[in-house]
Amino acid sequence: MFKGGVRNARVITRTSVRYHQTGTSESELSHFNALAKSWWDVNGPQRILHKMNLLRMDFIRDNIRTHLKLNPQDVKPEDEVYIPPYNVDLLPKPIKENIILDQELRRNEILGANKLKVLDVGCGGGILSESMARLSFVESVQGIDLSPEVIEAAKAHKLKDPMLKDKLTYNLQSLETLQETFDVITLFEILEHVDYPAQVLLEALNRVNVGGWLFLSTINRDFISWFTTIFMGEHVLNIVPVGTHTLDKYINHGEIESWLKENGDKFKLVDSKGCIYLPSYGWKFTSNEKVGNYFMAIQRIQ
Amino acid sequence: MLTKRFLHSFRDVVVVGGGPAGLSILTALKNSPKTSHLECSLIEGSHITKIKEFDDPNYTNRVISLTTKSIKFMQKIGNWNYIDQERIKFYDNLFVVDSQDKDANISFTNDSIDYNPMGAMCEILNVQKSLLLRLDDINSTTENKAEIIENVKVEDIVNPPLNEELDWPIIKLSNGDTIQTRLLIGADGYNSPVRKYAGIESRGWQYDSFGIVSTLTLTTEDFNNVGYQRFLSTGPLGVLPLTDNNATLVWSTKAWLSKILKSVDDDMFKVLVNAALRLDEVDLNYVYKKLEVDPKDTSVIDDINWRLEEMENKKEPSSFWDDDNEIPEVETLLPGSRAMFPLKMSHADTYVAPRVALVGDAAHTIHPLAGQGLNMGQTDVSILIETIEKGIDRGLDIGSTLTLEPYVSNAWPMNHAILGVCDKLHKLFGNDFTPIVAIRGLGMKVFNNLTPIKDMLVKSLSV
Numbered sequence: 001m002f003k004g005g006v007r008n009a010r011v012i013t014r015t016s017v018r019y020h021q022t023g024t025s026e027s028e029l030s031h032f033n034a035l036a037k038s039w040w041d042v043n044g045p046q047r048i049l050h051k052m053n054l055l056r057m058d059f060i061r062d063n064i065r066t067h068l069k070l071n072p073q074d075v076k077p078e079d080e081v082y083i084p085p086y087n088v089d090l091l092p093k094p095i096k097e098n099i100i101l102d103q104e105l106r107r108n109e110i111l112g113a114n115k116l117k118v119l120d121v122g123c124g125g126g127i128l129s130e131s132m133a134r135l136s137f138v139e140s141v142q143g144i145d146l147s148p149e150v151i152e153a154a155k156a157h158k159l160k161d162p163m164l165k166d167k168l169t170y171n172l173q174s175l176e177t178l179q180e181t182f183d184v185i186t187l188f189e190i191l192e193h194v195d196y197p198a199q200v201l202l203e204a205l206n207r208v209n210v211g212g213w214l215f216l217s218t219i220n221r222d223f224i225s226w227f228t229t230i231f232m233g234e235h236v237l238n239i240v241p242v243g244t245h246t247l248d249k250y251i252n253h254g255e256i257e258s259w260l261k262e263n264g265d266k267f268k269l270v271d272s273k274g275c276i277y278l279p280s281y282g283w284k285f286t287s288n289e290k291v292g293n294y295f296m297a298i299q300r301i302q
Numbered sequence: 303m304l305t306k307r308f309l310h311s312f313r314d315v316v317v318v319g320g321g322p323a324g325l326s327i328l329t330a331l332k333n334s335p336k337t338s339h340l341e342c343s344l345i346e347g348s349h350i351t352k353i354k355e356f357d358d359p360n361y362t363n364r365v366i367s368l369t370t371k372s373i374k375f376m377q378k379i380g381n382w383n384y385i386d387q388e389r390i391k392f393y394d395n396l397f398v399v400d401s402q403d404k405d406a407n408i409s410f411t412n413d414s415i416d417y418n419p420m421g422a423m424c425e426i427l428n429v430q431k432s433l434l435l436r437l438d439d440i441n442s443t444t445e446n447k448a449e450i451i452e453n454v455k456v457e458d459i460v461n462p463p464l465n466e467e468l469d470w471p472i473i474k475l476s477n478g479d480t481i482q483t484r485l486l487i488g489a490d491g492y493n494s495p496v497r498k499y500a501g502i503e504s505r506g507w508q509y510d511s512f513g514i515v516s517t518l519t520l521t522t523e524d525f526n527n528v529g530y531q532r533f534l535s536t537g538p539l540g541v542l543p544l545t546d547n548n549a550t551l552v553w554s555t556k557a558w559l560s561k562i563l564k565s566v567d568d569d570m571f572k573v574l575v576n577a578a579l580r581l582d583e584v585d586l587n588y589v590y591k592k593l594e595v596d597p598k599d600t601s602v603i604d605d606i607n608w609r610l611e612e613m614e615n616k617k618e619p620s621s622f623w624d625d626d627n628e629i630p631e632v633e634t635l636l637p638g639s640r641a642m643f644p645l646k647m648s649h650a651d652t653y654v655a656p657r658v659a660l661v662g663d664a665a666h667t668i669h670p671l672a673g674q675g676l677n678m679g680q681t682d683v684s685i686l687i688e689t690i691e692k693g694i695d696r697g698l699d700i701g702s703t704l705t706l707e708p709y710v711s712n713a714w715p716m717n718h719a720i721l722g723v724c725d726k727l728h729k730l731f732g733n734d735f736t737p738i739v740a741i742r743g744l745g746m747k748v749f750n751n752l753t754p755i756k757d758m759l760v761k762s763l764s765v
Binding site: 042043050051053054057058061104105108130131132133134135136159160161162 | 467469695697699
């Protein structure tokens with residue numbers, strides 16, 4: 001079914017499994033264990049991650065909401081939401097606002113009737129998991145990670161917000177041991193920290209329901225990435241703890257793209273965006289996903 | 303442990319203060335489809351809902367100028383429909399003169415730009431009433447109602463013990479209740495207890511000045527929708543139109559003068575307003591000196607009238623004063639409407655802290671000379687609601703500083719600029735040192751002819 005893999009050579013030749021098959025190496029683990037305590041300090045060492053989470057949530061929300069089918073086949077004509085066949089910006093403002101409000105309400109309706117089951121792979125302290133769990137159109141979120149300390153930090157922080165109580169669970173577990181399938185699976189900032197990224201991606205994609213989404217982010221393996229994430233981020237500006245990144249684990253956008261194409265009939269790369277961190281501003285989307293950090297939205301079409 | 307928890311009730315948002323800013327943020331939260339699910343309460347020390355029954359035909363003395371921008375926001379959150387339209391007055395011209403240089407004046411109009419009108423004079427009570435009615439309207443259509451807890455004071459705001467999981471602030475009320483809230487919004491005025499709880503520093507100063515307000519009737523009905531403001535060295539004096547021949551007075555004066563103005567009776571005060579709108583500062587100072595000795599000295603009235611007549615006779619056929627720019631003349635003073643308050647400027651270092659946001663006077667107090675106080679509060683509310691909506695979209699905890707930070711970066715700099723400009727204007731015009739008078743006169747003349755820049759200012763203040 002799936003041919004090849006991301007960065008074929010390394011994945012295929014190295015067969016020894018040190019931890020779990022889809023897990024991270026021990027040195028990665030001890031690094032993240034050490035970070036667990038400060039994970040939720042929004043002004044602490046993980047501030048940049050908290051800021052990135054804002055962009056992740058925009059990316060996820062926009063993709064899920066804009067790709068909804070607003071008028072399903074069986075809808076009565078009088079119940080149809082008007083979708084102008086041209087740019088709504090051309091319309092007078094009040095009309096434009098009404099059309100957009102109408103569409104937004106329909107989206108809420110559709111999402112409200114089919115709430116999503118979410119899996120956050122490599123949830124860390126739960127920054128993304130908590131945000132996903134607070135969304136009104138999310139039914140439940142399961143966060144998994146292999147670092148016991150961060151899972152403990154995540155569980156402890158969850159108690160600080162009563163609205164998460166029934167929607168969010170955390171498990172110290174690896175991806176391949178999960179039997180369930182999900183509407184949304186997230187793999188944010190994970191692939192560059194694991195030894196077998198293709199394996200992880202494959203395991204994740206296999207657990208996405210038809211029509212469901214896989215969102216991921218990782219980093220292109222180029223000079224810009226080394227300069228921004230390792231040289232500047234870790235060593236000069238100290239905005240990321242030293243040792244967070246390893247350059248040869250970075251994966252180019254094109255590698256995932258072509259891998260997806262080879263395995264293409266089931267999955268579609270719907271959206272990808274580059275992003276960059278600007279000190280004193282935060283993260284910002286760029287128009288070039290082939291340089292530095294990038295996000296991807298992959299939808300299962302069948 | 304369990305019993306202790308049940309002592310508090312829980313909310314998503316608690317607003318402290320039922321002024322226009324507090325009621326606006328409550329209405330905005332309940333109006334937005336993104337935030338209407340939040341459980342919100344407002345705490346107010348007075349019997350605020352009785353404002354809904356207010357229908358005294360006389361104008362109240364707390365009148366503000368609503369900018370077009372504020373009106374748009376009120377339309378958005380829906381309370382504009384509940385504004386008593388018979389009690390507001392649109393005006394489209396503001397005429398500003400310098401007492402020490404007759405030719406130095408600025409005429410703010412919006413003729414050259416397509417904004418019409420410039421603003422609306424409106425009682426604060428009218429704004430509050432419209433918000434309360436709008437909230438009733440919203441509450442009638444939903445189960446999750448906005449709650450107003452009135453006649454109740456905030457006794458204390460404390461943090462929960464460190465070993466508790468929930469780090470939400472606990473508000474202790476004078477009726478013995480305690481509420482624990484995810485987000486606490488301070489709309490509680492200049493001495494904001496919420497700001498003090500959050501440990502946010504507010505910086506500023508008292509001017510050696512007082513503002514005097516009063517409701518007036520003028521001899522002429524409706525002076526062409528023109529607001530009139532005269533900068534005296536003791537502070538600016540504004541007469542702003544209300545409906546028919548009603549008007550409202552905002553007179554900022556130095557402390558020594560405010561003492562005199564407070565001690566005179568209504569008849570004398572009326573004459574003094576007319577004098578201060580017209581006479582030279584030398585004449586005014588003479589009059590003030592006489593009144594300082596005896597505030598009941600009625601010969602002063604004759605003296606003023608004589609001086610005004612003299613002035614009228616000397617008036618050149620037509621300098622700037624054509625019919626459109628008639629100086630308003632006060633006919634009567636609404637008894638009991640005269641009130642005085644100290645003027646100050648203050649600005650909080652930030653508007654947010656963990657689980658806290660400040661709006662309105664809790665965040666900034668401003669010199670009333672440009673009538674920006676309430677409008678700045680409306681802008682705060684409009685930015686804060688957008689910030690909270692964005693936080694909800696992103697699944698954030700709305701009490702987290704991560705959610706609230708954009709509110710500060712979007713609201714603080716503009717407020718600081720407005721505060722700074724008004725402070726500088728106050729200081730610039732409170733001066734009678736000749737070179738400064740000359741330079742500011744030149745500046746005003748130049749400014750009056752720089753239509754694009756003037757439009758920009760009108761736009762930024764009113765739209």
